[in-house]
Amino acid sequence: MTAMLECRSLVGGYGKIVGFRELDFALEPKQVLAILGPNGAGKTTLMMTIAGLLPRISGDVLLNGKSIPSGKPSVANLSGVVLVPDNRALFTTLTVRENIEIAGLPGQKSIDDVLDLFPALHSRLTLKAAALSGGEQQMLAMARGLIQRPKVFLIDEMSMGLAPIIVESLLPVVRHIADETGAAVVLVEQHVGLALEVADQAMVLVHGTVSLRGTSADLRRDPAILEAAYLGSNVD
Ligand SMILES: Nc1ncnc2c1ncn2[C@@H]1O[C@H](COP(=O)(O)OP(=O)(O)OP(=O)(O)O)[C@@H](O)[C@H]1O
Ligand SMILES: [Mg+2]
Numbered sequence: 001m002t003a004m005l006e007c008r009s010l011v012g013g014y015g016k017i018v019g020f021r022e023l024d025f026a027l028e029p030k031q032v033l034a035i036l037g038p039n040g041a042g043k044t045t046l047m048m049t050i051a052g053l054l055p056r057i058s059g060d061v062l063l064n065g066k067s068i069p070s071g072k073p074s075v076a077n078l079s080g081v082v083l084v085p086d087n088r089a090l091f092t093t094l095t096v097r098e099n100i101e102i103a104g105l106p107g108q109k110s111i112d113d114v115l116d117l118f119p120a121l122h123s124r125l126t127l128k129a130a131a132l133s134g135g136e137q138q139m140l141a142m143a144r145g146l147i148q149r150p151k152v153f154l155i156d157e158m159s160m161g162l163a164p165i166i167v168e169s170l171l172p173v174v175r176h177i178a179d180e181t182g183a184a185v186v187l188v189e190q191h192v193g194l195a196l197e198v199a200d201q202a203m204v205l206v207h208g209t210v211s212l213r214g215t216s217a218d219l220r221r222d223p224a225i226l227e228a229a230y231l232g233s234n235v236d
Contacts, residue, residue: 002065004029004184005152010059012049019045020208027184034199035188042208043188047154051083052076080151088141092130104147114146135166153183196220
C-alpha cells in the first residue's frame, strides 16, 4: 500500500539553522505516530515543515506517493494536510460555529459530522471562542481541522495547558479520528504514556535527531529506555 504520508531524509529548520535532520518515516491511512521529546527538540519545526509553513532544507514530503511542494502551506492544505497548531490559532472574537464553518469548503463535511466527535461543543455554538475553557478551545481547534477532511492530520501539543483528566478524555478521540476518517495522524505530545496508548508508532526527537523509535507496543513494554531517552536530554 502506498503510504498516506511519507517523509524521506527530511531536514527542516530556519534558514541555515537546522531544527531536525534526516527524518524518515511512512504512515499508512489510520496510523497514528506520536512525536515525543523535550522542549526545543524540533517537534514543532517538523510539523510546520510537513504543513508547508516552513520550506524544507532538504528531503521530501510525499502524500499518497506524490511529492508536495516545499514551503507552500495552501497547496499542502488543499491536498489534505491539516495542522492543528500548538497555539490553537482560534478566531477568538468569532463564535464556535463561525470558527468551524470558516474552515470548511463547499462540499466538505458538515458541521454536524465533526460535532459528533466533540458533543461538548453542541451547547457552545453561539459562544465566542474566547469564552471557551482550554479543553473546549482544543476541541474547537480539532473540529475546525476536521471539517477540512484531512488526509494527514498534524496535532501539535494538544494537551498544552490542559488538566490531565481532560487530556485523558481527548487523546482517545485522536485514535477515533484516525480510525473513522482514515487520516494518518502525527501527534506531538508531552504525555508519553497516554500518547503511547493511542499511537501505533512513536519517535523520540532529541536535539533534532531521532533518539528512539518503534511501535507503541514495544515502547510501552520498555518504559526505562523511553524514559532515559526522553528525560536524558533534559539533564545534559
Ligand atoms: N523562528 C525561529 N528561528 C530560529 N530558530 C527557531 C525558530 N523557532 C524555533 N527555533 C529553534 O528551533 C529549535 C526547535 O524548536 P521547536 O519549536 O521545533 O521545538 P519543540 O520540540 O517544538 O519544543 P517545545 O516542546 O518547546 O514546543 C529550537 O532550538 C528553537 O529555538
Ligand atoms: Mg513545539
